[in-house]
Amino acid sequence: MQRITITIDDDLLDTLDQMSERRGYQSRSEALRDIVRRTLAEEATGMAEQRGYGVLSYVYEHNTRELAGRLTTSQHHHHELMVSTLHVHLNHDECLEVAILKGDMAEIQHFSSAMTAQRGVRHGHLQCIPDVMPEI
Ligand code: NI
Known part of the structure; x- marks a missing residue:
């Protein structure tokens, strides 16, 4: 681990501190490390x-137009993920x-979009965790 000095303007530092407090980071360093990790994860996901x-x-309404059955069928179609x-x-x-998915990130994204785009599906969210990440 190395110690570095960075230059940051007052407003941005205020925003960082507020975000750190909201999210419960122990220090600015931990907040910044997490921001870098997240950015790298997003970048790697697109590769x-x-x-x-x-x-x-x-979240979905299970009685809506046989939605529960259709979502389950989609999962079986992509059982390898x-x-x-x-x-x-x-x-x-x-x-x-x-759902915990594993495989090609592009396929995971495609499958997830198809699931969450269905009518009656709400609060759809996909978090991507690429396999190859630099140790930081
Ligand atoms: Ni249920």
């Missing part, structure tokens, strides 16, 4: 033939699903 993991989450799925019955109508 061709990049492999890794995806954490896909979404599926590692595990967590299903939570949120209330009478809504379900929360979290």
